[in-house]
Amino acid sequence: DAGVIQSPRHEVTEMGQEVTLRCKPISGHNSLFWYRQTMMRGLELLIYFNNNVPIDDSGMPEDRFSAKMPNASFSTLKIQPSEPRDSAVYFCASSLQGYGYTFGSGTRLTVV
Amino acid sequence: GENVEQHPSTLSVQEGDSAVIKCTYSDSASNYFPWYKQELGKGPQLIIDIRSNVGEKKDQRIAVTLNKTAKHFSLHITETQPEDSAVYFCAASRTYNNAGNMLTFGGGTRLMVKP
Numbered sequence: 001d002a003g004v005i006q007s008p009r010h011e012v013t014e015m016g017q018e019v020t021l022r023c024k025p026i027s028g029h030n031s032l033f034w035y036r037q038t039m040m041r042g043l044e045l046l047i048y049f050n051n052n053v054p055i056d057d058s059g060m061p062e063d064r065f066s067a068k069m070p071n072a073s074f075s076t077l078k079i080q081p082s083e084p085r086d087s088a089v090y091f092c093a094s095s096l097q098g099y100g101y102t103f104g105s106g107t108r109l110t111v112v
Numbered sequence: 113g114e115n116v117e118q119h120p121s122t123l124s125v126q127e128g129d130s131a132v133i134k135c136t137y138s139d140s141a142s143n144y145f146p147w148y149k150q151e152l153g154k155g156p157q158l159i160i161d162i163r164s165n166v167g168e169k170k171d172q173r174i175a176v177t178l179n180k181t182a183k184h185f186s187l188h189i190t191e192t193q194p195e196d197s198a199v200y201f202c203a204a205s206r207t208y209n210n211a212g213n214m215l216t217f218g219g220g221t222r223l224m225v226k227p
Contacts, residue, residue, distance in 0.1 A: 004155075033214075043156070043201065043217040056214060091155050098205060098213025099144060103155030 004104035006092050012110045018080040021107045024073055025094030033101065034067055034077050035091040043091075049075065050098075061086075082111045114139040116204050118218025126226050131192050133221045135202035136184040142204040144213055145178060145185045150199045150220075159200075160187070192225045199223070 005024040013019050025032050034046040047057040049069045057067070064083070069075040079086055089108050093101040115138040125131050137145075143164040148156035162169045162176045162185065169176050173192075178185040185204075189196055199220045205213035 031213075042219045045214065045216070048214050093155075095213075098215075100146070100158055100161065101148075101156075101215060103148075103157070105153075106155050 004092055004094050004102050006090075006104035006107050008107060009105065010108045010110075012112065013082055015083055015111055016081040017111075018078065019082045019086075019109060019111075021077040021090050021092075021109070023075045023077070023092030023104060025075070025092070026102055027073065029094035029096050029102070030072070031095045031098050032069060032075050033093045033095075034075070035093065035103075037089045037091060037106070046077070046090075079109075082109075084111045087111050114142060114204055114206070114216040116202060116216050116218040118202050118221055120221060121219065122222045122224070124224045124226065125192050127192060127194060129192055131189045131196070131223055131225075133187045133200055133202070133223070134184060135186070135204075135218050136182075137204040137216075138183070139204070139206060140180075140183065141206045144205045145176070146203050146215070147174075147176060147187050148201045148203065148217075150201065152198075156201055189223075192223075194225050194227050197223055197225045 007022045032049040036044045046059045047067045048055050052069045067077045087110050089106045091106045093103045095101045118135045146161035149159045150156040173190045175188045201220050202218040203215040205215045
Protein backbone atom coordinates (compact mmCIF):
# COMPACT_ATOMS: atom_id res chain seq x y z
CA ASP A 1 0.00 0.00 0.00
CA ALA A 2 1.38 3.40 -0.97
CA GLY A 3 -0.18 5.09 2.03
CA VAL A 4 -1.93 8.45 1.92
CA ILE A 5 -0.72 10.39 -1.09
CA GLN A 6 -0.70 14.17 -1.11
CA SER A 7 0.20 16.54 -3.89
CA PRO A 8 1.96 18.79 -4.41
CA ARG A 9 4.68 18.40 -1.74
CA HIS A 10 5.53 22.08 -1.96
CA GLU A 11 3.53 25.00 -3.25
CA VAL A 12 4.63 28.61 -3.49
CA THR A 13 2.02 31.07 -4.66
CA GLU A 14 1.32 34.76 -4.64
CA MET A 15 -1.25 36.34 -2.38
CA GLY A 16 -4.67 36.34 -3.99
CA GLN A 17 -4.11 33.24 -6.09
CA GLU A 18 -6.18 30.08 -5.82
CA VAL A 19 -4.47 27.04 -4.32
CA THR A 20 -5.69 23.45 -4.58
CA LEU A 21 -4.25 20.67 -2.45
CA ARG A 22 -4.97 17.05 -3.29
CA CYS A 23 -5.22 13.86 -1.30
CA LYS A 24 -5.65 10.18 -2.12
CA PRO A 25 -6.57 8.20 1.00
CA ILE A 26 -5.72 4.58 1.67
CA SER A 27 -8.04 2.23 -0.18
CA GLY A 28 -10.75 0.93 2.13
CA HIS A 29 -10.49 3.76 4.65
CA ASN A 30 -13.80 5.53 5.17
CA SER A 31 -12.73 8.60 7.13
CA LEU A 32 -10.62 11.46 5.77
CA PHE A 33 -9.25 14.45 7.64
CA TRP A 34 -7.51 17.67 6.62
CA TYR A 35 -5.16 19.22 9.19
CA ARG A 36 -3.07 22.35 9.18
CA GLN A 37 0.20 22.51 11.13
CA THR A 38 1.99 25.68 12.20
CA MET A 39 4.51 26.40 14.93
CA MET A 40 2.10 28.75 16.67
CA ARG A 41 -1.09 26.67 16.55
CA GLY A 42 0.16 23.09 16.26
CA LEU A 43 -2.07 20.55 14.49
CA GLU A 44 -5.50 21.97 13.74
CA LEU A 45 -8.33 19.91 12.30
CA LEU A 46 -9.90 21.74 9.37
CA ILE A 47 -12.53 19.29 8.15
CA TYR A 48 -13.53 15.67 8.57
CA PHE A 49 -15.30 13.43 6.04
CA ASN A 50 -16.91 10.09 6.79
CA ASN A 51 -18.02 7.96 3.84
CA ASN A 52 -17.37 10.97 1.58
CA VAL A 53 -19.77 13.18 3.54
CA PRO A 54 -18.47 16.24 5.45
CA ILE A 55 -19.19 15.64 9.13
CA ASP A 56 -17.48 18.56 10.82
CA ASP A 57 -16.04 21.64 9.09
CA SER A 58 -15.99 23.88 12.14
CA GLY A 59 -12.20 24.12 11.87
CA MET A 60 -12.23 25.70 8.44
CA PRO A 61 -10.85 29.19 9.10
CA GLU A 62 -13.17 31.15 6.85
CA ASP A 63 -15.09 31.09 3.61
CA ARG A 64 -11.87 31.26 1.63
CA PHE A 65 -11.35 27.58 2.49
CA SER A 66 -13.40 24.81 0.92
CA ALA A 67 -13.00 21.03 0.76
CA LYS A 68 -14.60 18.34 -1.35
CA MET A 69 -14.57 14.57 -1.47
CA PRO A 70 -16.27 13.55 -4.72
CA ASN A 71 -15.48 9.87 -4.22
CA ALA A 72 -13.80 7.50 -1.77
CA SER A 73 -10.39 7.84 -3.39
CA PHE A 74 -9.93 11.59 -3.75
CA SER A 75 -10.27 14.82 -1.81
CA THR A 76 -9.28 18.43 -2.40
CA LEU A 77 -8.73 21.43 -0.16
CA LYS A 78 -9.00 24.76 -1.91
CA ILE A 79 -8.01 28.21 -0.71
CA GLN A 80 -9.33 31.14 -2.72
CA PRO A 81 -7.98 33.78 -2.46
CA SER A 82 -4.84 32.76 -0.59
CA GLU A 83 -3.20 35.02 2.01
CA PRO A 84 0.27 34.98 3.62
CA ARG A 85 -1.24 33.80 6.93
CA ASP A 86 -2.34 30.61 5.18
CA SER A 87 1.30 29.54 4.94
CA ALA A 88 1.58 26.23 6.76
CA VAL A 89 1.97 22.50 6.24
CA TYR A 90 -1.33 20.89 5.30
CA PHE A 91 -1.79 17.21 6.11
CA CYS A 92 -4.37 14.79 4.91
CA ALA A 93 -5.06 11.66 6.97
CA SER A 94 -7.33 8.68 6.48
CA SER A 95 -8.58 5.97 8.78
CA LEU A 96 -11.03 3.13 9.13
CA GLN A 97 -13.81 4.31 11.44
CA GLY A 98 -11.52 6.91 12.98
CA TYR A 99 -8.95 4.58 14.50
CA GLY A 100 -5.26 4.56 13.67
CA TYR A 101 -5.04 7.59 11.43
CA THR A 102 -2.47 7.37 8.63
CA PHE A 103 -1.07 10.73 7.62
CA GLY A 104 0.29 11.76 4.25
CA SER A 105 3.64 13.50 3.89
CA GLY A 106 1.98 16.90 3.78
CA THR A 107 1.97 19.91 1.47
CA ARG A 108 4.12 22.83 2.52
CA LEU A 109 2.29 25.95 1.35
CA THR A 110 4.02 29.31 1.17
CA VAL A 111 1.98 32.36 0.20
CA VAL A 112 4.10 35.41 -0.64
CA GLY B 113 -15.41 20.08 22.62
CA GLU B 114 -12.38 18.09 23.65
CA ASN B 115 -9.24 19.81 24.92
CA VAL B 116 -5.92 17.97 25.21
CA GLU B 117 -3.00 19.40 27.16
CA GLN B 118 0.48 17.92 26.72
CA HIS B 119 3.61 18.34 28.87
CA PRO B 120 6.45 19.01 28.66
CA SER B 121 6.80 20.91 25.40
CA THR B 122 10.48 19.97 25.18
CA LEU B 123 12.35 17.10 26.81
CA SER B 124 16.06 16.37 26.67
CA VAL B 125 17.40 13.04 27.94
CA GLN B 126 20.64 11.14 27.80
CA GLU B 127 20.78 8.07 25.59
CA GLY B 128 19.68 5.05 27.58
CA ASP B 129 17.54 7.02 30.01
CA SER B 130 13.74 6.89 30.10
CA ALA B 131 11.41 9.59 28.80
CA VAL B 132 7.88 10.29 29.99
CA ILE B 133 5.34 12.54 28.28
CA LYS B 134 2.02 13.33 29.92
CA CYS B 135 -1.35 14.40 28.57
CA THR B 136 -4.66 15.37 30.10
CA TYR B 137 -8.03 15.50 28.37
CA SER B 138 -11.30 17.19 29.19
CA ASP B 139 -14.08 15.08 27.65
CA SER B 140 -14.93 12.16 29.89
CA ALA B 141 -16.59 10.46 26.91
CA SER B 142 -13.25 10.13 25.09
CA ASN B 143 -12.40 6.48 24.63
CA TYR B 144 -9.43 6.27 22.26
CA PHE B 145 -5.94 7.64 22.93
CA PRO B 146 -3.23 7.31 20.26
CA TRP B 147 0.32 8.60 20.24
CA TYR B 148 2.11 9.85 17.15
CA LYS B 149 5.77 10.45 16.32
CA GLN B 150 6.67 13.12 13.80
CA GLU B 151 10.13 13.28 12.30
CA LEU B 152 11.39 16.33 10.47
CA GLY B 153 9.72 16.82 7.10
CA LYS B 154 7.30 13.94 7.58
CA GLY B 155 3.73 13.44 8.65
CA PRO B 156 2.88 12.13 12.12
CA GLN B 157 3.11 8.34 12.42
CA LEU B 158 1.07 6.25 14.83
CA ILE B 159 3.35 4.46 17.32
CA ILE B 160 0.92 3.11 19.92
CA ASP B 161 -2.68 3.55 20.98
CA ILE B 162 -4.88 2.57 23.88
CA ARG B 163 -8.62 2.28 24.34
CA SER B 164 -10.50 3.20 27.48
CA ASN B 165 -11.16 -0.38 28.52
CA VAL B 166 -7.42 -0.93 29.05
CA GLY B 167 -5.16 0.67 31.68
CA GLU B 168 -1.77 -0.03 30.14
CA LYS B 169 -0.29 -1.22 26.87
CA LYS B 170 3.31 -2.06 25.95
CA ASP B 171 5.15 -2.48 22.69
CA GLN B 172 8.86 -3.20 23.13
CA ARG B 173 10.41 0.00 24.56
CA ILE B 174 7.18 1.98 24.42
CA ALA B 175 4.33 1.88 26.90
CA VAL B 176 1.21 3.94 27.44
CA THR B 177 -0.83 4.22 30.63
CA LEU B 178 -4.34 5.57 31.03
CA ASN B 179 -6.08 6.87 34.15
CA LYS B 180 -9.71 7.47 33.21
CA THR B 181 -10.68 8.79 36.62
CA ALA B 182 -8.05 11.52 36.48
CA LYS B 183 -8.42 11.92 32.72
CA HIS B 184 -4.76 11.65 31.95
CA PHE B 185 -2.54 9.33 29.95
CA SER B 186 1.19 9.03 29.53
CA LEU B 187 3.80 7.76 27.08
CA HIS B 188 6.86 6.02 28.47
CA ILE B 189 9.94 5.33 26.35
CA THR B 190 12.65 3.22 27.98
CA GLU B 191 16.30 2.84 26.93
CA THR B 192 16.04 5.87 24.65
CA GLN B 193 18.11 5.98 21.48
CA PRO B 194 19.10 8.93 19.26
CA GLU B 195 16.56 7.78 16.65
CA ASP B 196 13.81 8.39 19.20
CA SER B 197 14.46 12.12 18.78
CA ALA B 198 11.32 13.60 17.23
CA VAL B 199 8.14 15.47 18.10
CA TYR B 200 5.55 13.33 19.87
CA PHE B 201 1.82 14.09 19.89
CA CYS B 202 -0.86 12.64 22.09
CA ALA B 203 -4.48 12.67 21.00
CA ALA B 204 -7.93 11.81 22.30
CA SER B 205 -11.21 11.04 20.60
CA ARG B 206 -14.70 9.73 21.09
CA THR B 207 -17.20 8.15 18.80
CA TYR B 208 -18.77 11.01 16.88
CA ASN B 209 -22.45 10.55 16.12
CA ASN B 210 -21.89 7.01 14.83
CA ALA B 211 -19.59 8.48 12.20
CA GLY B 212 -16.25 7.28 13.49
CA ASN B 213 -13.83 9.13 15.72
CA MET B 214 -12.33 12.59 15.43
CA LEU B 215 -8.96 13.14 17.09
CA THR B 216 -7.99 16.20 19.09
CA PHE B 217 -4.23 16.54 19.37
CA GLY B 218 -2.06 17.84 22.17
CA GLY B 219 0.48 20.57 21.48
CA GLY B 220 3.41 18.20 20.99
CA THR B 221 6.64 17.38 22.84
CA ARG B 222 10.01 17.77 21.20
CA LEU B 223 12.16 14.92 22.51
CA MET B 224 15.91 15.17 22.12
CA VAL B 225 18.06 12.15 22.96
CA LYS B 226 21.69 13.06 23.47
CA PRO B 227 24.28 10.42 22.55
